[in-house]
Amino acid sequence: xxxxxxxxxxxxxxxxxxxxxxxxxxxxxxxxxxxxxxxxxxxxxxxxxxxxxxxxxxxxxxxxxxxxxxxxxxxxxxxxxxxxxxxxxxxxxxxxxxxxxxxxxxxxxxxxxxxxxxxxxxxxxxxxxxxxxxxxxxxxxxxxxxxxxxxxxxxxxxxxxxxxxxxxxxxxxxxxxxxxxxxxxxxxxxxxxxxxxxxxxxxxxxxxxxxxxxxxxxxxxxxxxxxxxxxxxxxxxxxxxxxxxxxxxxxxxxxxxxxxxxxxxxxxxxxxxxxxxxxxxxxxxxxxxxxx
Ligand SMILES: NC(=O)c1ccc[n+]([C@@H]2O[C@H](COP(=O)([O-])OP(=O)(O)OC[C@H]3O[C@@H](n4cnc5c(N)ncnc54)[C@H](OP(=O)(O)O)[C@@H]3O)[C@@H](O)[C@H]2O)c1
Numbered sequence: 048x049x050x051x052x053x054x055x056x057x058x059x060x061x062x063x064x065x066x067x068x069x070x071x072x073x074x075x076x077x078x079x080x081x082x083x084x085x086x087x088x089x090x091x092x093x094x095x096x097x098x099x100x101x102x103x104x105x106x107x108x109x110x111x112x113x114x115x116x117x118x119x120x121x122x123x124x125x126x127x128x129x130x131x132x133x134x135x136x137x138x139x140x141x142x143x144x145x146x147x148x149x150x151x152x153x154x155x156x157x158x159x160x161x162x163x164x165x166x167x168x169x170x171x172x173x174x175x176x177x178x179x180x181x182x183x184x185x186x187x188x189x190x191x192x193x194x195x196x197x198x199x200x201x202x203x204x205x206x207x208x209x210x211x212x213x214x215x216x217x218x219x220x221x222x223x224x225x226x227x228x229x230x231x232x233x234x235x236x237x238x239x240x241x242x243x244x245x246x247x248x249x250x251x252x253x254x255x256x257x258x259x260x261x262x263x264x265x266x267x268x269x270x271x272x273x274x275x276x277x278x279x280x281x282x283x284x285x286x287x288x289x290x291x292x293x294x295x296x297x298x299x300x301x302x303x304x305x306x307x308x309x310x311x312x313x314x315x316x317x318x319x320x321x322x323x324x325x326x327x328x329x330x331x332x333x334x335x336x337x338x339x
Contacts, residue, residue, distance in 0.1 A: 048092065051282060053205035054228040057182045059153070060121055061277050062297065063093035065234070065286030066102055068242040073101030073338050082288055083109035089297050095208075095234075095284040096146075097125035097157055098138060101338040103145035111147060122148065123208075125157035125186060126171075128332040132163035135170035138337070139179070154180045155208055158328050159192040165199055172202045184208065186234075187325045190223055208232035211281070213251040213272060216316040221281070233276050236283040237269055239321035250321075256311055264302045267295050274299050275312045 050058040064086045069079045079102050083094065087109065096106050103124065110120060124146070130138035139154060154174065156167055174180050185193065186208040196204060207224050211217050211233035224231050235243070238250030251257060252268040261268045269285065269292065276283040277299055287293045304312075323331065 048090065049277065051230050051280060053182050053230055054203060055182055055205055057152070057205070059182075059206075059230065059282060060093040061282050062091070062273065062299065063095050063121070063123070063232075063282065063284035064091040064293075065240070065284040066094060066096045066106060067100050067286060068240050069102065069105075069286065069288055072242050073099075075102050075105045075338075077105075077108075079105035080108045080112065082293075084113060085290060086287075086293050087113045087115060089294055091293075091297060092119055093121040093123075093284070095123045095232075097127065097155075098130065098142050098337045099125075099127040099157065099335060103142055107146040107148065117148070121152045122146065123153040123155065124151055125155040126167060127157050127335075127337050128160050128329055129336055131156065131160050131167040133166060135167045136174065139171075139174055143179070150178065151180045153182045153184055153205070155184045155186040155206075156188070158187045158323075158332055159185075159189065159325055160329050161192060161195060164192065164195055168196060168200060172200075175202050182206075184232075185229075186232075187323075187328065189325050190220070192325075193223070193227070193229070204229060206230040206232050206282070208234055208284075210235050210320055210322045211276070212236055212238050212321075213254065213257065213275070213312050213315040214238065214317045214319040215321075216313055218313070218316070225280075230282060232282040232284060234284060235321055236276060236285050237272055240286045243321050245321050251315065254315060256315060260304070260308055260311075264304075266298075266302055269296055270299060270302075271304070272312070274302065274304055275309060278304055278309065
């Protein structure tokens with residue numbers, strides 16, 4: 048498994064496992080735990096959750112039941128809009144408690160809420176100082192949000208987790224992040240999970256350019272898209288429930304895309320978001336509470 052070294056020296060596995068809406072949105076049951084255990088048995092060690100996914104307990108049970116040493120795992124969680132600002136430290140503690148962990152590898156601001164960002168980040172810096180989290184990061188931050196944080200951050204953000212797939216290549220944001228030494232973590236790398244309601248027929252996994260490349264390399268369309276990220280030094284966190292998907296998404300090292308193939312995927316960009324736009328997301332997010 049290849050890793051990327053974050054700007055504070057912490058190593059993050061380039062391929063992670065997304066956990067949003069395994070089974071259903073905010074399900075926290077044994078099926079979720081078993082799906083994560085399957086991913087662990089195949090070799091995934093990096094898991095992406097968030098307080099609002101409502102599945103931190105299921106991930107915590109999987110960590111415990113797997114018997115894997117804690118230091119072999121890389122666990123990310125995120126502070127939700129309604130818990131930012133003054134509520135950040137308590138939200139972090141609740142995440143730790145649900146996960147049954149005593150530290151996180153990465154803690155992110157889930158969505159930018161500029162009036163709260165300073166208070167949220169300063170609370171996260173304290174958690175970092177106390178060694179309760181190994182790296183701090185951002186998610187869905189726009190250039191202006193990153194510029195805002197740069198004016199006061201004592202601890203630098205290490206990454207920005209953004210929606211990124213062949214129909215939303217985010218070239219400008221990727222260049223900006225790479226220039227500022229922020230790792231790029233791609234969410235919905237395959238074009239989103241069941242939570243989005245987007246039919247599979249509209250996703251890049253059925254794009255003819257990608258299907259043709261998959262046939263040429265004897266792999267799946269999902270593998271092509273994930274490899275396109277990995278070869279460009281990005282981190283991808285695909286979610287999958289089917290054992291076949293979980294397994295295939297992990298097998299990315301027996302083939303290589305050419306420069307021309309990478310460019311051909313880049314050129315599929317349509318500036319199309321399957322998820323929310325950070326310009327308006329908070330208006331919706333603030334009405335969504337974090338489940339207990
Ligand atoms: N920071 C944020 O705001 C944010 C927002 C959204 C998501 N995320 C994170 O990003 C993760 C991934 O995003 P996502 O869950 O939206 O979607 P995704 O990973 O792009 O796509 C998941 C969907 O693709 C299917 N799939 C998986 N592997 C496949 C393959 N090889 N071939 C064909 N289909 C395949 C899955 O099917 P099956 O499940 O049936 O196998 C599932 O329906 C989330 O789980 C979450 O951790 C973060």
